[in-house]
Amino acid sequence: MRAPRLPDLERFPELHARWNRRTFIRSAAAGTALVALGGALYRLAGDDLTRQARAETRADGRRRLPPGQRVIRALRDMGGREGPGDARSFRLRVHGAVRTPFELDYAELLRLPQLEQAADVHCVTGWSVLGSVWKGVAVALLAEKAGVRAEARHVIFEAAHGYTTNVALAEATAPAAMVAYRMNGRPFPIQHGAPVRGLVPDLYFWKSAKWLTGIRFVVKDEPGYWEVRGYHNHADPWAEERYG
């Protein structure tokens, strides 16, 4: 008569001695702790940029790095439904509460007076990219060209597939806000809004709409895609206005 088969660990005592459950759990816990510690050390050691930025102050007296932000080297792909991405089909409609609504194609945009400046951007998810050089056309210039009516108070940045985001007129036409088509001398990759995106650097980055299609001046505020989904209507990074 055949002896009943024993589980592997009981048939091989040397294996049992090495790998009983307690040893396994202990090893797993130690391994996890080691990996976590290594990850934390790696992150701390590699975060010189953040430390350095925290020590800096902007010309307006605010700290260069808003609270709760960490500096990374390049824009992170945050998803979104991409627009067509090609310069040939690009059109920018400037309309709403203006005297002379108009539409620009890509070549016409490039023919307008250009603005090139370094700017920091801050994503609501906690990363910041500092000091990139952005090139484009100031929103203030487009506003002036369109003749914004005195009663307009807000700007709605319109983008592919109906995405919108709202910015107060004063902030959208601030000197740093622009319709950008180059970053660090390169065109935007499709995932970062090619060919043209908005840039409102002093607000969280979702206010800088990718795949821009229009700029609409409005009298009454119209919360945009993320704003109606629980994100803050204003989005000041220094006040940590992340969620409404």
Add this chain to the structure above:
Amino acid sequence: MTAATPEPPTAVVGEGLKRRWRPWLRAIHRDVGYLAVGLTIIYAVSGLAINHLDDWDPNFTTYPRERAIAPIAADAPDDAAVEQARAALGLGPPRSTYRAGDELHLEYDDRKLVIYGDTGLVVEQGREARFFLRVANWLHYNRGKKAWTYIADAYAVLLLYLAVSGLFMIKGKKGLRWRGAALLALGAAVPIAYVVWSGGPAAEQRATREASERAAREAGERARPSPPPPATP
């Protein structure tokens, strides 16, 4: 001494079956498990990949690549500029071209090149299919249809067998009576608890309806004509 009464053959068969069904179950479970490994890896890996669509593109990697060619004269005709760039880069005819300012855009199916004529800098942005994942996701989505529908159905049946047979593979305190029952209850509790906590599909439907009603209401308010100005005295 009395002769033992022989048991009826059916009882012997029944007893044998009672004793032997578990090894059979295990043996089939093992072989079905081997059979299912390939598809399980495909479905599990691609499931992880497409579950995080918001965070990444599970099918393609995008890449930037830079090169330099001789500058292109600003007054060169468009066709000549395209030919010069193509010759310098060894490229075939593009799907479309576009020239604006100092930029020359060449569009191909899987990549786009922007050439800055004044400096000769070429910025190429393209996308390449991810190894394995592109195919795994294609299978997972059953984009090809046809025979894959039957294969996927058969695989689902095999998985059901693995799940059910797994319950009865061993007996005793590590079987379904003790540890097995506890873990089974825990596993079943996870989706139940999630549905209870989230409100399930009904809550999602309600939220969508409320959002669209709110949007319609707001659109109506925006579209409502403003009252006529008061008559001048």
